[in-house]
Amino acid sequence: MPVYSMTGYAQALADASAPSVPDPAPAPRAGSGLAVDIRAVNSRFLDLAFRLPDELRGLEPALRELLVGRLKRGKVELRIATREGSETAWPQPQMEQLAALARLEGSVRNWLPQAAPLSVHEVLNWCRGGGSAVRSDDQVLALARTALDGLVDARAREGAKLVEILQSRIARLRELAAEAGPLLPQVVARQQQRFLERWQDALAAADGGGSIPADTLRDRALTEAASYAIRIDVAEELGRLNAHLDEIERLLKKGGELGKRLDFLIQELHREANTLGSKSAALELTQISVEMKVAIEQMREQVQNIE
Template identity: 35%
Template sequence: MAGTLSSMTGFGRADGAAGAARWTWEVRSVNGKGLDVRVRLPGGLESLEAVCRETAGKLFARGNITIGLSYQRGQGDAVPRINEAALNAVLAALETIRRRVPDAAPVGLDGILSQRGVIEWAEPEEGAAEKEALGSALRASLEGALAALAEMRRSEGRAIAEVLAGQLAEIARLTALAEAAPCRQPEAIRARLATQVEALAGASVALDPARLHQEAALLATKADIREELDRLVAHVNAATVLLDAGGPVGRKLDFLAQEFNREANTLCSKSNGTELTAVGLELKTVIDQMREQIQNLE
């Protein structure tokens, strides 16, 4: 059974509140070569950037992660305050108008107070305890959003692990099929070599018997795929161990996928029969599909 793997794509969200403040954390993750954390915070809360990076760094090893905070401060506890400068400017303007238009109707208090900037809503000064409580609540909901992202990445990772396990089983099956290919049987190899040696002998009457023997040995060596088959089996075992171990194994699996592809290419180039070539091409198809899945793993 495969261990716990994580993909590099996912989404997490968490809402929070403290006093009159309301906020929402949203975190997104996509594939990346390493861990890249980008943070977008509203003015006045920039000090949380270090917390965001540190918390994400503890949970994730790879991925391009974007952390965003939407923050709203309600006016439930706000108190009105007269902006003296704005009020003086409005009164001065009204006095100027009164002098120029003596018959103009006087402006009442409601009209004066309704002018923009005359009344401001000010938040009460927060004490150290309130600030600490707000910071704790923001950090807690951040951790919740990142935990939701981590769980989504693990869920996708479990699905990818199942697909990879099936692809490894298919590679093992194809490797065994190549092992048993009729064209690899000693009788078939001898018959093919005999035909090639006969062609070589007929090409030149002066062909030295020792040289003929060397050519036959070279043909036999080129047709031997024993090492490729053994390495394919070893790579399947190594990949299975990584899946069972779980964790951030994407880079190691990607390296193994390259090795799988190398062996499949060599098998195709050494093939001495159409059935073996067909197996080699099918191997390459499965390996390419496996690499696509591995690219999504942490």
Template identity: 40%
Template sequence: MIRSMTAFASGERGTPWGVLGCELRSVNHRFLELGLRLSDELRALEPQLRERVSSRIQRGKLDLALRLRTPEGAVALTVNEPLLEQMGVLAQRLEPKFPGLRVEFSQLLQVPGVLQVPVADGEALQVQALELLDQVIDEFVLAREREGAKLAAAISERVDAVERIAGQVRGLIPAIREGQRAKLAARLADLPHPVDPGRAEQELVLWLQKLDVDEELDRLDSHIVEIRRVLGQREPVGRRLDFLLQEFNREANTLGSKSVDARTSAAAVELKVLIDQIREQVQNIE
């Protein structure tokens, strides 16, 4: 099943140190580009996060946010009493040198090490974060596949239309050839001097060969078979589809340039419209 490059997934998980929140979103991009927004407690995880994402996702511009949110009032602050006692002893010893010096309690709390915040268990927190990321990636891939199914349906519908038009053109070719033969014969009949029939027939054959589009139609048929095969694959196929569309476009251009009939010219234009519509869809595929 093909995947879209546009998707979003998120999740949360409670931990003893707060709530872990993870968001993963992506838009179209030629390659894989991952941007990270991490809480300070999780920055050491960056290499592992990049590895896990790249192992599951091949294309797209991704933004991954992984944060630890601590509810207000949930943090139990503690005071380093031994350090305060040492500071008190030091203050008594220095008091004779600095008589009348007074320090507010709030100023003491600003001294590094006096006010202590519980530190999260880094290893345990990282395990929780990676498990949450795996869960979010699973949902993210499913979202890409659901959107990819819609893209595949839209592409298949237009490929069917391309096949119908190619079949119509193939059915017109015998009549167009006969019409060109009759038109040339009429022009030769209007010439003031007779033309050698053998030479006229030879020139007609050469002319019709230049206008022949059987080869282009055969290649178009083979491209249709290939694009349907590719749409059924599970691995990323965006680049492969983009290449196929270049081939589709080449055959449509050649068909238009060789056209000597309004019906095949209109068919060539319609083919190019359909191919452009398919390309718009393919730009969203991983």
């Protein structure tokens, strides 16, 4: 299943005079018609807004149901507008349109005999508006489905790019974790040598150059080194960090609605990197912690865009 971004845009266009809904075009055509635009940006929840002509307000529940069925998160705006063409770009009236108009005019004149008959200009304007309300509603909903298909495709393409970026950051974090592991024994060994030297210097200053047995000195230095190693051990943090990265990769392969879960895992990654930094006893580990935080923050920025 694809990973979807929450951002995207799509448009579907149709001539009002056409007998059926044509394929969407990238630019307006001559003549009048309808344009359905859908824009989507980031949001914690699904937030829908509609910009509709007054005559199409009744379609909002159906349009809302259409969007809710395909989108899970994002601030989405659906806009419908009529496109006016040149004065000479008149529609070709359809037989069913003229028949419906004739019936309506006959009903009106039965009740209002003094009503003026329709002019050719009024008939053409009426046909340009879509003819019957049923046909107009069907056309708008079909156009909205076409635009929604385009939006979903655009979000899937953007989502694929986000996955690539996240995968590269995951690889970088794994590299940093692999670099941190071997540094710990080296740091402990250096500190152990410092303990030995410090004990030797302290004893020499205390008894005028005498010393205690080497074995006792070594045991005390090893005890302090062991305590020190426990304080700076980050094996657990590195293990949890790699486990979180495994889960993120699993979710990216699975796809679907995963933005909120990814956001939680990013917080956990940041916590492990912070703990590693607080335990750092060597410049090398501190630098690794900083680089991890940078990579995690870059991941957070991308995850904010995922549905």
